[in-house]
Structure formats: C-alpha cells, structure tokens
Amino acid sequence: MLQLLLSAEALARSRFVVSPLHEVVATLLAWGHQPRPDAEPWLARARRVLRRERLPLLETFAVEHGGYVPDFLCPHPEGPAPTIEEQLAQVAATPPERVAAELEALHRGRPSSGLAARQLSPAARALLEQGGEHLAARAAAELRRYWQLAFAPHWPRAQAVIEAEIGRQAQLLARHGSAALLGALHPQIRWDGRAVLIESRYDLTVEVPLLLFAPSLIAAGVGAAVDPAYGVEPRPPVIVYPVARHARAASALGADLGPLLGPSRAALLSSLRAPATTSELAAAHFLSPATVSYHLGILLRSGLVSRERRGREVRYRRTGQGSRLVSGGR
Incomplete structure (x- = not known):
C-alpha cells in the first residue's frame, strides 16, 4: 500500500495534468501483457512501431510482465499541459547522475520491491559509458521518433478526451469537494482524511508537497511515479489512472x-x-x-x-x- 501524506496546503496545491510522454511510456509498461480492451489497438500499433523501427534504447526499457521503466523517460510535467517538445527537452536535459542511478536500478533490480534484474542492451551500455547526458539525448531522440510514428496523428483526439475527463473532475470538485473527488477517481485510490492510499505491491509511506494526477487512455490500472530521489531532488508524485470507458465515450458525444x-x-x-x-x-x-x-x-x-x-x-x-x-x- 502506498500512503501519500498530504497537508492541507499540499492538498490545495494538487492538480491534474495532461502529459503526452506519460501516455507514450505507458506503452512500454506491462499493460502489453494484459491491456485494457479499449486501449489494445493503440497499444498494438505502438508496439509494431517499436519492433519495426531501430529504437534500441526503448526496446531495452520496454517490459512485458512487470518491471521498472526509468523515471527520466516521463519527466514530471512543469505545467498543466506541456507539449511533447517541452517534455522531450526535459528528457534530454536529465542530470547524468540521475540517468546513471536509474539505469543501475534497471540493471540490478529492486529485490525489496520484487523487481528482477534486467540486462542492459549493448547500445545502452555504450551510451552510458560515454556519460549519462549522451544516453539522455539518445532517449529523447528515440522517444521523438516513436511519438511521430505511433502517437502524433492521433494525439489531438486523445488529448480532447483527457481534457474532457479533467473537466468532469473539476465539476465534481466544485460541487462536492476534494474528498469526494479523491474517492471517485478509481477503485484503487482512496482518501482517509490525511493521505491518498493507493493499492500497490509496494509498501511506502511518504509526505508529499502535492500530487499530480494524469488521466490515461493506455494505463490498465493506477500507477504512482514516486521519485526514488525524493527528499534529495524532490519532485511531486504523479498518479496515472485510467479514464473510465464510459467517460471516454461520453466525451465524444454532441x-x-x-x-x-x-x-x-x-x-x-x-x-x-x-x-x-x-x-x-x-x-x-x-x-x-x-x-x-x-x-x-x-x-x-x-x-x-x-x-x-x-x-x-x-x-x-x-x-x-x-x-x-x-x-x-x-
């Protein structure tokens, strides 16, 4: 169980975001093993692009049956709706020490969390030997190519659905308050009056300065991106949750x-x-x-x-x- 402790100020600062890269990176996660049915066509298209194109870093990072994907691939949004180019610039500018630490976590695994070690590809090892900045720049370039081929033609439609979801949540907040909103986002998310509780195989309790909520058309369940460097270079956790199927359909109706x-x-x-x-x-x-x-x-x-x-x-x-x-x- 994740327990994310929120003060009254932290709760007041929490907000929703539209994050293109969180959707892109969601296709690298284990949803490919058991995808949500309404996201399967998009996921299948993205995975075909991944197999067809020469994207060795993304192939290294993709997982099929659960695992860790480096956090620097989907940086925390700095605004309510960053563009893909703004987020790719964040990836390219990732501090080298963060890249090295996250690749080490990928390579060695996290036994305490049940995450197995994974071999780095020769391409990833070669770039890391040149320095974390080289690997970050290549990752940004591959993400841009992946985006252009698998996501860009369909993003305006997807963004409209996500924006409509945020609009619905804003109405719920205005009419019923924060507690009702947090309790209605998803069955895996609860609010106990002092913390957001998220069902998870991880056991972590941490006080956070705010939460960012990112509705997703790809994610099959709730995911919480809690910065492993939290407290050193604090970044607020991002809670990714799936947009309900009925809400997706309703948003498209005139x-x-x-x-x-x-x-x-x-x-x-x-x-x-x-x-x-x-x-x-x-x-x-x-x-x-x-x-x-x-x-x-x-x-x-x-x-x-x-x-x-x-x-x-x-x-x-x-x-x-x-x-x-x-x-x-x-």
Whole structure:
C-alpha cells in the first residue's frame, strides 16, 4: 500500500495534468501483457512501431510482465499541459547522475520491491559509458521518433478526451469537494482524511508537497511515479489512472446518445463530421477495425450512416437522419 501524506496546503496545491510522454511510456509498461480492451489497438500499433523501427534504447526499457521503466523517460510535467517538445527537452536535459542511478536500478533490480534484474542492451551500455547526458539525448531522440510514428496523428483526439475527463473532475470538485473527488477517481485510490492510499505491491509511506494526477487512455490500472530521489531532488508524485470507458465515450458525444445507441456507436456517429474509413475511425477511437466495422454495419442498417466506394477505399458519412440525431433534432 502506498500512503501519500498530504497537508492541507499540499492538498490545495494538487492538480491534474495532461502529459503526452506519460501516455507514450505507458506503452512500454506491462499493460502489453494484459491491456485494457479499449486501449489494445493503440497499444498494438505502438508496439509494431517499436519492433519495426531501430529504437534500441526503448526496446531495452520496454517490459512485458512487470518491471521498472526509468523515471527520466516521463519527466514530471512543469505545467498543466506541456507539449511533447517541452517534455522531450526535459528528457534530454536529465542530470547524468540521475540517468546513471536509474539505469543501475534497471540493471540490478529492486529485490525489496520484487523487481528482477534486467540486462542492459549493448547500445545502452555504450551510451552510458560515454556519460549519462549522451544516453539522455539518445532517449529523447528515440522517444521523438516513436511519438511521430505511433502517437502524433492521433494525439489531438486523445488529448480532447483527457481534457474532457479533467473537466468532469473539476465539476465534481466544485460541487462536492476534494474528498469526494479523491474517492471517485478509481477503485484503487482512496482518501482517509490525511493521505491518498493507493493499492500497490509496494509498501511506502511518504509526505508529499502535492500530487499530480494524469488521466490515461493506455494505463490498465493506477500507477504512482514516486521519485526514488525524493527528499534529495524532490519532485511531486504523479498518479496515472485510467479514464473510465464510459467517460471516454461520453466525451465524444454532441448529444446524450449513449443510452440510445450504446457508447461505441454513439461516439462513432458523433465523430463522423467528415467522411472516414474504417481504419481511420479505428485509429481515432482506439478500437479494432473489426469492432468499428461491426458498429458501422448497425448504423448503416439503421439509416444513420451511408457509405461510398472510391477506388479501394470505402468511406462512411453521416446521413441527414444521423446528423439530426447527433444535434438533438436541430
């Protein structure tokens, strides 16, 4: 159990963040072994990029069955919504001693935490021998390439869903207070009046100056990034938690169509502002093409969408009836 002790001042300073790199690094974690179903298409696409491209450091850091990923890969956000370039600059500027310490933890493992030792790749060892600054710069370059190929085309849509989640939590805070908000984020997170309690295999109690909460479309469960150098170079813990599936669907709706159509079909219908292919919709909604095809078939038979073939492409568009339903009859 993690117990993160918060004073009244620390609680007042705690906030939500949108962190692109936390989403990127989440695809390197063990969610690949048991991913959340609605994130699986995005995760599969990212892992294909990782296998196809020459990204030796990220391949070294990726884990399949639980393990440690160096913390410097996803630096603590300095603002509410840092850009990917701002975060990559933070990675490249990581102090060499921090890089060396985290690579040592990766190499030797953490027996007290049940984390096994892992071999560093020849590329990682060679860069580390040149100095931590060289490894940090290469890591930033590989993360940029990984981002451009696997995430950049889909990030605006993902960011909108995360921003909508933060908006919902802000409403909960305004109407019911901090205790209600902390108690409703996720079943693994509780508030006991003095500390945020997070179910974990780690046993740690620490007083923190504030907490950063990062909603995630990738994470299958709650993760807490507690700085191992805490107290020396204190950085506030980042609590990553999965955005609820129903909240993801609701954020995409222009009208409350979820109860009528089901959340996935409602989200697809609402997003068809312009014609789109099955693969485009699958990428935008983080669903498999087969799932999107199934839902589009139902919408097509209901007269809410139409389809047209152009060469090898089949594009779907909303019909007038579908548009009126989305706009509430307006």
